[in-house]
Amino acid sequence: MKFLLLHQNFPGQWRHLAPALAARGHEVVALGLTPQVPDGWLGVRVLRYQPARGSTPGIHPWVIDVETKMIRAEAVLGAALQLRQGGFMPDAIVAHPAWGESLFMAEVWPDAPLGIYCELFHQLHGQDMGFDPEFDTQEPPEVRAARLRVKNTVQWLHFDRARAGLSPTRYQADTYPPPFRGCIQVVHEGVDTEVMKPDAAATLHLRGTTGAGDSEVWELAHGAELLTFVNRNFEPLRGCHVFMRALPDVLASRPQAYVVMVGQDGVSYGAAEPTGRGWRRRFWEEVAPRMPPKDAARVLFVPSLRRDDFTRLLQVSAVHVFLSYPFVPSWSLLEAMSCGAAVVASDTGAVREFITHAQTGYLVDFFDRDRLAKAISLLLASPATRQRLGAAARARMQAQFDLKTQCLPRMLDWVQRLCQPDLSKT
Template sequence: MKILCIHQNFPGQYKHLAPALAARGHEVVALTPKVKKPSSWAGVRILPYAVRGKSTKGIHPWLSDFETKVLRGTSCYRAALALKDEGFSPDVILAHHGWGESLFLKDVWPDARLGLYCELYHRADRQFTGFDPEFQRMAPEADPLRLRVKNLNNRLHEEVMDAGISPTRFQAETFPEPWQDRITVAHDGIDTDKVCPNPAARLDLPDGSTVTRDDEVITFINRNLEPYRGYHVFMRALPELLRRRPLAQVVLIGGDEVSYGAKPPEGKSWKQIFIDEVQDQIPASGWKRVHFLGRVPYERFLAMMQVSRVHVYLTYPFVLSWSLLEAMSAECAIVASDTAPVREALTEEDTGVLTDFFDGAAMVEKVCDLLEDPARRAQLGTNARAFVRANYDLQTVCLPRQLDWVERLAALQPRAPRD
């Protein structure tokens, strides 16, 4: 079988699936703007293409996002035509359609089966658009209109999608019901053999010191430190947390940019905004126990999880972070926000502790309670790892589900593009 992978940051979510398909003897090709030259990786032939065109200055802001997706879609379309001219005709196309690249691929190969990575459908429900009133958009009454336009990319893909795959039920259920019958829930998978407890783990901190499992380490992770992942709630609770736990070392991983939601005021970062907000509430001796690591290599991230005594995870109703499941796999004792995506993976007093997203005082109380109870931490961590191994393990659960999904996709009658 010939398989084409489309991802703007390949391998992305195909990190394990694409090599596994190649190992089964399938011819796997990837088109991506991430690389500049053709290359080979894990049995996959990777071909570059350039995104041509620029966004129109002064265009209506609701259309700017869609115009970018059309530019990416037409650029990928041209690369697909060149690939077709070489004689390549895929039986299956696997695409993360979130950036628009796969918009026109059925026009090149109408007989190919298109399988989409269905990450999120933008919902206008108040639990999504109005979850955090502090960061409410101007003119919230226009949210349904704005998001209807934002979903144009989703809607056009729905017409040609033969099947979809989504990592969690929460994410799959954001899509309209007509989609859901074609979406399989199968997570990307956690390598639980690698992400595991390590009593000998050590984490070097920016000040030159080192922490181990013998230290009281509280951890917090975002891809980028921002409100969508509760950074503001954590930082506002930090003065009391440091006061209550005079021996605790607080370690944060995350960049200074924006992954989701609104951008901060010009020239600022969310990270610094909330540092500044609590700056005077924490004495210098307290700040010495707060360590911002920025973005780190995976091995350092793993060491952080392995030395963590209590891990805090907060999120809006949104895409579930891999880091929560990785923390569970590392046997962390976890305090997490009582929000829908979290409840799918974490059960109160079984695999972790749930707390109101906005209640920083309650979060501090629950963190402190766990820090005072080693036996409870150990039991929660053991249960969390067992749950992840049973439901999210890469090799025994998730990858087999993904491979089965591809086989079922290949057997479908392809949907033709519409005019």
């Protein structure tokens, strides 16, 4: 069979599905704006589309996002027409619709069923919007609702074309409107528990800058009181301000603890820091006066890590903290659990689908920095509790979210059923 996979930064969520389809002898073609893998990657033909233009200067701010997605949809339409002219006729199309790329696929291949990745449908309540009063824009709710309505437009235009949806968590699936929600199957992308596993012999040399401003290389090993916090980019949506505000108390109560914070100063989801300093610098400048230099020197900031170093970091981590607004969860949460780290996480959104409080980790109110500090300190002081929580967390990952035995087979089954005749139209 022939499959077309669309993702702006391919492979993205298709990083396991695409090569698995190719390994089964299917012809797999991928289209992306900035593919992260080369053509021929694991048997997948990877192509890049090129937009013909950029966004219009001075356009109404509410429709900048929509126009950008239309420009990409038009570019993919042209690339799809070239593929069809070359004889490519997919049996199914699987797409992440958030960037608009899959919007016009039915115009090119009207008989090819479309399956879409349902990451998040923006809502006025129960998500990141207005969740954190400290950074709320305070715009009138009617204006916010109108803006979100426009922001959801491109996803909404997929609902009458897509045969089925795939969502990694029930929380994310339930953000979608009822007419399409019943078409969504919940299947997480999964974590390779054979790779992300505990290793008592793991060691790691890590270069970074301490909170005291010194460039250092730390030698880390399993068994130390190591506290880890990982974001792609430090930002309030992922709780960097709450975590940093808890650090002075943690470091004061645990004089043998060390902290590694991995992340960059860009923007992933939320707004940029308005003064240009970046969120990490802003919040560190806020909390640093609350701790002596010797405590600040026990915090290491690392911009990014290679994949193998990231794995080892989680393996040597004693306590891993994951904080988030009600939003899309991070793969790092599941990977930390798979490595057997004791996790302290925010009691928000999809996080509850992975962590049961006091069984597979600790859940704390997102804004309660005092409780966060106490939970971290308690775990750092109790190796037995860390071992119990970490073992239970890994067991849950193996039983419910293992890539090879659970998630990938279910994802492949979803694609197979996508290719079956739509009985509702016969």
